[in-house]
Amino acid sequence: MNPQDLNLVGAGAATSVGRGWHASCAAQRAGLAGFVAHPFAHDVLGQAVRVAPAAWLTWGTDAAARLAALLVDAVEEAFQPLAGPAPDLRCGLVLALPAPRPGLPLDLVEQTCAALRRGLEFRGLQAPPVLASLAQGHAAGFAALRAAAQALHDGRADACIVAGADSWLEPDTLAWLESCARLHGAGTLNDPWGRVPGEAGAALLLCTQRTCAQLRLPTLARLASVGLGSEPCTPAGQVCTGAGLTQALSGALAALPDRRRVDDVVCDMNGERDRANEFAFTALRVADRLRSASGFIAPADTWGDVGAASAPLCVAAAAMAGLKGYAAGPWVLVWGGSDGPLRGAALFERRPAGH
Template identity: 45%
Template sequence: MSGAAATMTANVAASTALRVLAIGAVTPVGGDARSTAAAVRAGLCGFREHAYMIDTAGEPMRVAQVAAMDAGLDGAARLVVLLAPALDEALAGAGGRIARLGVAVALPPPRPGGAQEAAGAVRALCEERLGGRLGPFQVFASGHAGGFEALDQARSWLRGGQVEAVIVAGVDSYLAPQTLEWLEAEDQLHGAGPLNNAWGFIPGEAAGALLLARDGATPGSPPASRPWAEVLAVGLGHESKLNKSGEVCIGEGLTQALRRALDEVPAAGVIDNVVCDMNGEAYRADEYGFSGLRVRDRLRDPTDFAAPADCWGDVGAAGLPLHLLLAASACRKGYAKGPLTLLWGSSDGGERGAAVIRAEVSERA
């Protein structure tokens, strides 16, 4: 990026961006944000055999499970156990300085084996951690794109002055027995059985949380370290030609989300990095292939992207905060290709989300 373009982008960030003050994470490759980012950078893989679930070929199902999680814990209880440490890690960045926090959480969509009481359980967790500091609370049960919907809501709350800061979180787990059986029956489970799909995905589980404040606002004392990143733009879209519908998806919904996000960034701001939730399914690869071509003038290289599902499996609704973590960490460690990163997510229900973030790229030692 030229000096003039970088200055223009920085000026836009200063006036409209949201600061990411802290990040929390729990994944199959790390118990906190920094260990997760380091593990993905090293190419570590969190895949393992499920403790007792067998596929139709008689082989143990391959999953990406968070270490020390009880294989028999299901439903809302499992989501709360996953989310609690990620939430605590993000909240540690606020200390006691912030008087009122909003919470926007991405959750899995309704599906076999899903957590019916997840929204109530997550709200109870937030009330326990925040008490009287808890402001507006909203869940987005749409899976992969839910984090972008939550981020868009956070931006609205902050710009409207309703809260001093917002937690944007996501949590998901595909590891319930009914969910795994359903994935195999739907030909989405990666494995060797006759009902399995060589182009399926590895079911994962994870949680991530971001602490966000409006740029220029000073909630209490300033943070001890520079922000992880700035959120410059958010775009939402909807796809009508869904996975498994039999219709050919040419990426119209994702293109809509990408363009809405990119339109908020000056045209001189070329995107240096892309992080997304592609998981090995041909549908998602084709969708991005069409969408990436339509916005190729805004991307340094549409074919150069990171898809960390090859390390931690498909993490569904937890994707947005975790992908932002990887992008921001790459800038902090100096191996990002530039300061601007495009994030995107694609839900089975048709929801599509995109965001552009900016983070200063440190010089490598």
């Protein structure tokens, strides 16, 4: 896929280190971690689980309400470039949400969409029609980017918000992570290299080049391509050599001009060894297209593992680097992988502010 005329014009974020895009990215760049002890969830050793919560949300709030609250903040912020100039603009919404897992209700998508609509209306915003809801975990945001690009190309919308949210803080979810040896900690069922469960919401506003020109919208970056892959080796114990991730990265890198290399890589690496090994195999295959295969940026070091919010949040972080001038160059590759088979990547060409 090669969505050459799609531009990123806005972003929003709500994380454990900031209630806003600018605050979250500033804290992430400074290396400020939002990790705290969970007030009532403990591991098998009786130690409080380390998590990365959004501090303004009340402990004990159910998962759907948390996701909706995070999404309302992020979507409202991302929509700001369109707040005044285009009252009749057709704007759609594509959601990336968690895959089914213990601790989440079976009707999570329906509950979250309904609560999001109420939250936006409470703030005086008309909720955009939901074009698709993709409950596929970490890499869902890349599938959402592709769905949004298709909707814009088909003329079903003039602009599209790609938003994702997740929260790993439910006690049943934490117990499940521990039983799978994915929880960061020192217990017998923990992994010293495991993930720190977090929560976040993020949103990206995409517009066609025509819409940007008509409304004179500043552009943060151009979406060059989206690549998706499917990893056949996902059960624990199987050796994953990065087949699915290679497929996703190769698809995204196909739009990179000849003799150019990606300047920055931002990913959802979360401390788990399996993810590190998967990317190590993949990097061997695409190293000639990267300025530095080992110089990736992994924001989970600060805001924790944010699941389905990972893709839009990493894109938002990459866009901020270009906006503030600390990016290594214009080309940035963002990638991520779900706990299931889905893998995704997106290539952006960042532009200076005001372009």
